[in-house]
Amino acid sequence: MLRFLHRWPGLLAALLVLVLALSGSALSLYPALERLAVPQAESTLTVADLAARVASAHPGLEQIRRAPSGRVVAWWFEGGRPGAAVIDPATGADLGSPDPLPGSRFLTDLHRELFAGDTGRLVAAAGAALMLALAISGAWLVARRMGGWSRWFGRTRGPLAGRLHVELARFAVGGLILSSLTALWMTASMFSLLPDAAAEPAPALATATLPRLPYDQIPALANTPAAALRELSLPSPDDPTDTFKLVTEGGAALIDPGTGAMLSSATPGFFEKATEIMVMLHTGQGASALGLLLGLMSLSVPALALTGVRHWWAGLRSNRRIRRNARAQLAETVVLVASEGGTTWGFARTLHDGLTAAGQKVHTAPLASFDPARYARARRFLILAATYGEGEAPTAAKGVLDRIAALTSAPAAPLAILGFGDRTFPQFCGFAESLRAAAAAIGWAELLPMATVDRQSAQDFARWSRDLGAALTLPLDLTHLPERPKTTALTLISRRDHGAEVQAPTSILRFEVPQATLWQRLTGQGFARFEAGDLIGILPKGSDLPRFYSLASSARDGFLEICVRRHPGGLCSGQLTDLTPGATVAGFVRRNPGFRPQKGRKPVILIGAGTGVGPLAGFIRANRRHRPMHLYFGARAPQSDLLYEAELRDWQAAGQLTRLTTAFSRHGPKTYVQDALRADAPELARLIRAGAQIMVCGGRDMAAAVRAALAEILIPIGQTPATLKAEGRYAEDVY
Numbered sequence: 001m002l003r004f005l006h007r008w009p010g011l012l013a014a015l016l017v018l019v020l021a022l023s024g025s026a027l028s029l030y031p032a033l034e035r036l037a038v039p040q041a042e043s044t045l046t047v048a049d050l051a052a053r054v055a056s057a058h059p060g061l062e063q064i065r066r067a068p069s070g071r072v073v074a075w076w077f078e079g080g081r082p083g084a085a086v087i088d089p090a091t092g093a094d095l096g097s098p099d100p101l102p103g104s105r106f107l108t109d110l111h112r113e114l115f116a117g118d119t120g121r122l123v124a125a126a127g128a129a130l131m132l133a134l135a136i137s138g139a140w141l142v143a144r145r146m147g148g149w150s151r152w153f154g155r156t157r158g159p160l161a162g163r164l165h166v167e168l169a170r171f172a173v174g175g176l177i178l179s180s181l182t183a184l185w186m187t188a189s190m191f192s193l194l195p196d197a198a199a200e201p202a203p204a205l206a207t208a209t210l211p212r213l214p215y216d217q218i219p220a221l222a223n224t225p226a227a228a229l230r231e232l233s234l235p236s237p238d239d240p241t242d243t244f245k246l247v248t249e250g251g252a253a254l255i256d257p258g259t260g261a262m263l264s265s266a267t268p269g270f271f272e273k274a275t276e277i278m279v280m281l282h283t284g285q286g287a288s289a290l291g292l293l294l295g296l297m298s299l300s301v302p303a304l305a306l307t308g309v310r311h312w313w314a315g316l317r318s319n320r321r322i323r324r325n326a327r328a329q330l331a332e333t334v335v336l337v338a339s340e341g342g343t344t345w346g347f348a349r350t351l352h353d354g355l356t357a358a359g360q361k362v363h364t365a366p367l368a369s370f371d372p373a374r375y376a377r378a379r380r381f382l383i384l385a386a387t388y389g390e391g392e393a394p395t396a397a398k399g400v401l402d403r404i405a406a407l408t409s410a411p412a413a414p415l416a417i418l419g420f421g422d423r424t425f426p427q428f429c430g431f432a433e434s435l436r437a438a439a440a441a442i443g444w445a446e447l448l449p450m451a452t453v454d455r456q457s458a459q460d461f462a463r464w465s466r467d468l469g470a471a472l473t474l475p476l477d478l479t480h481l482p483e484r485p486k487t488t489a490l491t492l493i494s495r496r497d498h499g500a501e502v503q504a505p506t507s508i509l510r511f512e513v514p515q516a517t518l519w520q521r522l523t524g525q526g527f528a529r530f531e532a533g534d535l536i537g538i539l540p541k542g543s544d545l546p547r548f549y550s551l552a553s554s555a556r557d558g559f560l561e562i563c564v565r566r567h568p569g570g571l572c573s574g575q576l577t578d579l580t581p582g583a584t585v586a587g588f589v590r591r592n593p594g595f596r597p598q599k600g601r602k603p604v605i606l607i608g609a610g611t612g613v614g615p616l617a618g619f620i621r622a623n624r625r626h627r628p629m630h631l632y633f634g635a636r637a638p639q640s641d642l643l644y645e646a647e648l649r650d651w652q653a654a655g656q657l658t659r660l661t662t663a664f665s666r667h668g669p670k671t672y673v674q675d676a677l678r679a680d681a682p683e684l685a686r687l688i689r690a691g692a693q694i695m696v697c698g699g700r701d702m703a704a705a706v707r708a709a710l711a712e713i714l715i716p717i718g719q720t721p722a723t724l725k726a727e728g729r730y731a732e733d734v735y
Contacts, residue, residue, distance in 0.1 A: 014305055016127040017134070021301035023111035024179065028295025030104050032288040035069040037101075041089035045226040047246070048215035051234075053092030055215075058083070066229045068286030073098040089226060118191075125187040132180035139173045142166055143399075163593070165307035168300045175297030182282035189275045199266035201245075201254045208240040210258025218260040220246055220253060322349060322364045324356050328374045331363030334413075338367040338385040338397035338431065344420050346483040347453070347461055348384050354465065354478045367397045370404075372411045380413050380447050382468070383435060386420040391430020404438045414447035415439055416471075418464055423454045424700060425734065447471055456482060456545060482544040485537065487586035488514045488527065492579045493559060499641040504565060506611060506641055507577050508552075511560040511587075530555050530589050532618025533596040533733065536562060539586040540572040547572035548590065550697065550733055552614035554622055563614035563643060595695065595733045601627055603658075603692040605684065607706055609634035609673050610641070612698030615733060617644045619695070626655040630687065632680075634673030634702065636666040673702065674709040681713045689717050694724060697733040 041050065050072070055061045060078035064087075067073075072087040085094035100108075113120035143149045152170065188194050212235070216222050221232075221244070228248045235242035235257050243263060244255040251267035268276070284291015328334070333355055337348045352364045363375070367383060375381075388394050393401070417439070419432025429452045436450045448471055453460040458480045469476025490511040499506040516528035531554045537546035553561040566577040576585065597604050597619055606616040606629060613633055623629055631648070635641045642662065651657040663676040677684060688694070694710065696703050707721050714720055724730035 016123070017131055018302060018305060019114070020111060020124060020127045020131070021298040023107050025295040025298040027104070027107050027111055028284050028291040028298070030101055031069055031284040031286075031291045033101060034067070034071055035288050038069065038071045038086060038095065039088050039090060040070045041072070041226045043225070043227070045089060046216075046222055047224045047226055047229050047232060048218065048221035050089055050092075050226045050229070051215045051221065051232060053089070054087055055092075057092045057094070062234055064229070064232045066226070066231075068280065069288070070227075121187060121190065125184060128180045128183035128187070131176055132184070135173050135176040135180060138169050139177075142169050142173070165304060168304050168307070172297040172300040172304070175294045176301070178281060179294055179298065182278040185275065185278040186282060189271075189278075194271045194275070195269075199251055199268045199272060201252050201264040201266045204243060204254045204256075204263035205241040206235065206243045206256045206263070207258045210256075212257040213260050218244070218255060218257070220244075220255050220260070220262055224248060322352055324362075325352070326361040326363045328363045328365070329376050330361055331375060332361045332377060332379045333363070333382065334375050334378045334380070335362060335364040335382045335384065336367040336370055337364065338383070338394045338400070339420075340386050340388045340394040343456060343483070344384050344386045347418075347420070347456075347480055350461075350478055350480040351382070351384070351465070354476055355474075358469075358474045358476060360474075367400055370400055372407070375411075375413070378411070378413045380472075381411065381415045382447075383415065383417045383432075384420065385417060385429075385432040385435055387427065387429050387431040391427030391434070393431045393434075397431070401434055401438050404435070404442065404444075407442055410439070410442045410444035414445040416446070416448040416468060417450045418461075419450065419452040420456070421452065421454070423452075426700070426704075428452070428454075458482070484544045485539065485546055485588055487537075487539050487588050489584045490514065490536075490560065490587045491584050492581050494581055495579065498643060499565070499636070501637070501640040504610075504636060504641060505577060506563065506565045506643065508561065508563050508614075508643060509576060509579065510553075511562075511585075513555065513558060513560055527560075527589055528555070530560075530591075531596055532622055533615040534592045535590040536560060537588045537590055538572055538576065539588075540575050543571060546588070550592070550595075550612075550615040551589075552618040552621075554618065557621065561614070561618070563611035565611050592733070595697075595731050597627075597695065598693055598728060601625075603628040603630065603687045603690060605687060605692050605694045606631045607673060607677070607694065607696045607698075608632070609698040609702045611643070612696075612702070612733070612735075613643050615697055616695065617647065620651050620657050621647070623651075623656040628658045628687075629656070630659045630661070631657060632661045632663070632673050632676050634663045634665070634676075634698075637664055638662070638667060672705065674705040677706065677709045677713065684710075684713050685717050688714065688719065688724070688729075691729075693729045693731070694721075695731050695733075698735075700734050703732055703734045 051061070051064060054064060054074045058074060058076040058078065060076040061074060062077055063075045065073050072089050073084060074087045075082065075084045077083070084098050086096050086098050087093070088095050109115055112124060114123055116123065143152060185194075224246065228250075229246075230249070231245070231247040233245040235244060242257075244257055246253050246255060251265060253265040254263045255261070256263055280286045281290070281294075284294065335348055335352055335355075337345055339345050339348075348364055352362050355362045367385065372378075385397070386394055393399075417432050417436050419429030421427075421429040421432075432450060432452070439446075448464075448467055451460075451464045451467070453464070461480050462478055465476050465478035468474075493510045493512050495510070496508040497505065498508075514527050516526055520526040520528040530551060532551055534551050535548040536551055537548050539546050549562040549564060551560065551562060553559055564573055564576045567573045579585065595615070604619070604627065606619060608614075608616045608631075613631075616631060616633075620629055620631065633642075633648075635643070638645070648657060648660055652660055661676050661680065663671040663673045665672055696706050710721050714724075721730050
């Protein structure tokens with residue numbers, strides 16, 4: 001429901017909301033420009049002083065008005081002709097025409113009424129209501145994506161369009177809600193839908209036989225600061241019973257010009273005061289800094305629209321690939337998918353097609369949309385769940401565990417969970433296991449025991465499909481053909497070879513960056529934007545399954561660089577290390593935002609072995625601001641596989657690398673990188689106490705040994721790798 005409320009108002013009213021947001025953003029500049037353009041009254045100036053100064057220059061003075069910006073405008077009638085000017089409050093002299101700043105009237109009419117009078121006001125109000133619905137539903141969706149309101153400011157991950165959409169929403173949603181609410185209030189006030197009209201003092205007559213007192217002898221004028229003035233209307237010289245009318249922040253009053261007495265007064269009611277506050281909050285009049293901030297937030301709307309449409313279109317394309325997707329309310333079988341890179345969706349499509357062919361009404365959707373109330377006729381739930389990182393939920397499924405735990409009763413239809421992962425990782429199918437535990441905790445019946453698929457194994461999937469078919473008494477034996485990812489030809493520029501002497505041939509391969517399309521440059525997709533630590537997927541010839549390598553370069557470097565060790569019988573590593581300059585391979589980029597240095601100046605401790613030094617070298621290469629970086633590098637021997645040896649010396653001389661510590665397992669005393677860490681325990685503890693971030697890249701066994709060594713080192717300072725990870729200060733890229 002939230003997605004519906006967020007998506008369709010945005011798509012249907014995109015142009016209207018954009019017009020209102022952009023015109024409102026432009027208008028937000030005018031209060032600040034107006035305040036800068038006029039001199040401000042001194043703090044001791046009174047209304048009496050101001051009136052005397054203006055009247056001295058214009059004896060036929062009729063009215064003075066002061067705007068929240070401090071702009072003072074006077075009107076007079078002299079020599080049979082009316083006049084008006086902006087006034088210098090210090091002298092009473094004219095400063096220029098009181099006409100609005102150029103463009104403000106045009107923008108105001110566009111923003112307020114779309115050049116269509118009252119009808120336009122109502123349309124603009126409808127646009128504000130849609131903006132409010134978008135902002136509120138968007139805030140809920142962001143909170144759900146982040147895993148709860150308490151994680152509102154947590155790190156985002158996933159495709160760039162989705163991440164940028166969330167970041168902009170987190171910055172702007174408060175301002176957009178405020179602007180929408182104030183706009184709706186102002187419209188209701190304009191059409192007299194709110195009580196308490198403007199307070200007006202009761203009519204009164206001045207003493208006709210008395211001469212007018214000087215301004216400074218009228219207490220109400222002499223005791224009111226000019227900064228509180230909104231309007232002062234002078235009595236007509238042709239009417240001896242006419243009065244002063246003084247309007248300030250506190251209300252309005254009629255004053256006898258002959259006695260100085262206040263004849264009647266009125267103070268604003270609740271709704272009038274509230275409307276004044278709403279106008280100030282919406283326009284920035286009287287709060288120019290706030291107006292500029294709200295205008296900046298409004299400027300995010302075009303970017304939110306662009307990234308939102310991009311995200312919607314990507315989802316629509318994915319859904320279109322689910323053929324004959326039954327409506328949620330009518331489905332017998334509900335397939336829910338949690339995928340980080342998208343490959344799990346391929347298995348979901350195979351499952352959907354197989355069940356549909358067997359006569360089932362199947363609805364397939366993202367796990368993020370899980371809501372038992374939507375599936376009134378469901379007879380079974382099937383969850384296909386990938387795992388991200390160390391047993392974490394994929395981006396689109398964050399918060400689902402909390403929603404399952406919050407259910408007051410388990411769904412009546414039983415559940416089967418199929419986990420997808422890589423068995424070489426310690427937290428193999430960790431998120432799927434968390435789903436199983438959460439379902440068991442609320443008493444959700446199992447249709448099948450949880451099963452797993454290792455490294456996209458078609459055999460594992462086929463075995464599970466046969467078990468599912470037996471449980472459903474359906475002939476189900478599904479053969480999954482991996483979907484070939486969209487790739488680009490990457491041309492090898494150069495290569496450097498190491499490790500032959502120690503029977504560990506390793507190459508540093510540098511590829512040319514493919515030319516990005518205009519859309520990719522605008523959205524940062526494809527090869528238009530990448531960072532060291534991101535992943536490059538290589539599709540070897542004869543396979544539809546990509547292999548991933550960590551990048552040692554960023555888009556700013558102008559090349560793609562990876563480190564590859566040749567494994568005996570390795571299909572992809574063999575093809576890559578056989579490449580010669582000018583040859584091509586098929587590849588694509590996958591973002592890996594969870595593995596890169598945090599922003600700031602705090603130290604970074606880089607720990608790697610073998611080809612794991614690749615992304616770490618990329619971080620050092622990008623360290624042009626000379627942030628403290630300490631590299632612990634494990635290799636076999638310095639003569640054979642000390643990768644990036646020359647660059648590391650150059651980076652250290654340039655201040656990009658603070659310190660290099662090496663450990664060699666086949667040269668001199670046999671040491672590993674974890675031994676080097678223990679030898680530097682006091683210095684490491686000092687750096688970590690100072691807020692250092694730790695980044696580890698390499699083989700699984702090396703990472704486990706490093707984790708154990710750090711656990712010992714951290715004991716004296718009351719930390720563990722787990723607590724550092726929870727703080728975002730410990731990250732691993734393990735293969």
